[in-house]
Amino acid sequence: MRLIFCLFLVFFVASSNAHTYKCKDKSGNWTEQACPDYEQRMQLEAQKAAQQTALRNWEPKIGMSADEIRRVIKSEECRSTRAFKWCGYYKINATKTVGGTREQWVFTNVNGMPLWYLYFNNGILVTIQD
Helix, strand or coil: CHHHHHHHHHHHHHHHHCCCCCCECCCCCECCCCCCCHHHHHHHHHHHHHHHHHHHHCCCCCCCEHHHHHHHHCCHHHHHHCCCHHHCEEEEEEEEECCEEEEEEEEECCCCCEEEEEEEECCEEEEEEC
16 A cells, blocks of 8 residues: 555656646647747746736825826726726816825726726826825
8 A cells, every 4th residue: 555655656756847838849749848928928928927916015105297107007907907906997086276286096896886086186196195
């Protein structure tokens, strides 16, 4: 019984360290070898996951410019997921006066219900309302 368990354990460890990613050869047949760009693809996937984590944890900060915030919430990663707090739908209400421009950015859910507000004076974030 111990022999069977030891053989199983050796097989399991050996198979878990092997690449399971297979590649097609020039004729379109699957091979048992990893593709030449396997490591590069894995690095790109890791970078993408890190970007999504950073985006998920991103928060606007008082003093940031409207352009900085707009760059994040209009980024391809944000628009393609809409799963993160600040990647949702929003509209801008602007008031222009002699003293400058004030903006209220209203972030809503898909039904249009307001969730968060950002307030800007002359393009600088001055208030965040949850």
